[in-house]
Amino acid sequence: MRLATVSTENGPVAAAVVGDQIVDLTRAAPALPRTLAGILALGDVGLSAVKAAIESGAGRGPLLRESLLSPIPAPPKIWAIGLNYAEHVRETGKQFPEFPTVFAKMPTTIAGPYADVQRPAVSEQLDYECELGIVIGKRCRHVSPENAHKVIAGFTVVNDFSVRDYQMRGGQWVLGKSFDGHGVAGPWIVTPDEVDPHALAIRTIVNGETRQESNTANLIFDCYRLIAWLSSAATLEVGDIIATGTPGGVGVMENRFLVPGDVVRVEIDGIGHVENRIVQEPDAVEWIDEPTAAVAF
Incomplete structure (x- = not known):
């Protein structure tokens, strides 16, 4: 389904x-x-x-x-995995990880599959990352790799938009990955009976040019090992999303960042695609929300 x-x-x-x-x-x-x-x-x-x-x-x-x-507009948690394709590890020049590299994206990053995505007012280093997303369907803890398939509700397409200068400042992965609207997910969830999560072609296309192309068979840590690793530390909840990592070809490696007017499409065969137009965020303006409800005490 x-x-x-x-x-x-x-x-x-x-x-x-x-x-x-x-x-x-x-x-x-x-x-x-x-x-x-x-x-x-x-x-x-x-x-x-x-x-x-x-x-x-x-x-x-x-x-x-x-x-x-986005199929889950308010996920309890968004887990994300770095350095999980061999070609991406090689292009960064880093060592192959012994354990999954885990960071988080905040729930306010969630955006719809065809929503406009803002290039931030405070940075010109907006990048793309095509990723397979796992949606958790059962609350669980300490799940073995052998039983991990039992807690998966389905799979979705994720574009883990990243603001690279913020990410690189002191290793601030979470902050650089958590700008508002920079966690595109969709267009729907495909249930596990319809796809093999470890045999899916995945690609990023910018303005008609293929920038990333790989297959989830090339994941260093597969979906079940990721669930086992994450659930060893924290309770996974229904609606949690795990973005499983991106293959090689990210823009930062060639200093090719996204600019307003670009159209970024992420496709995963057997699931679908998301497609987002890049727009410029207006100049940064300080604002502080105040309560508006009129309540008599």
Whole structure:
């Protein structure tokens, strides 16, 4: 199945994608939670209800690209892995890792599959990274590699946009990876029964030029080993996203950074693609939010 979150006049809702149609699950299966994370938390019961909703033919409408949001708009955690393809390790000149290199992206980085992405007002070193994303479907801890497949809800496409000068300042990986809107994910989640996560062609195309191209067979640490490693330290929760690393060809290696007007497309065969236009963030302006609710105490 392909599971998505779409924007409607009633707000974001969980949906299934069938060919060129969407199945609005709030209409086809109103007893289900409105969010995809809520449905995934129900496990097999939730997925069976989605299958029944698809087969009923109810709640169908045309699939509109502009309606697709990130499938998990508010992930509890976004885990990311560095240096996980041999060609990327070689191009950086670093040593091959003995253990996975882990950092985090903040939830405010999440952006939809076709949203505009801002080049920051404070940097001109915006870069792309095509990555396979794992979506966690069961709360878990200390999961063995042999059982890791049991906790995966599905797979998605990720572009781990990176602000390289911030990343390199004192090794600030988290900050350089956590600019607002720099964690594109989508266009949907493909369930594990439909793809082999370790045999997927992956590429980045900028303005029609292929900049990155590899296969997830080349991951140094595969999806199951990553889940085992991460869950040895922290509880994985439903809706967590693991971005599994990028192959060689990132822009920083040739000083080719993204500029406004560029269109960046990341494709993973068997899953789909995301495509984002780069726009310039307006000049930095300080602002501090203040409470607006009128409450009498």
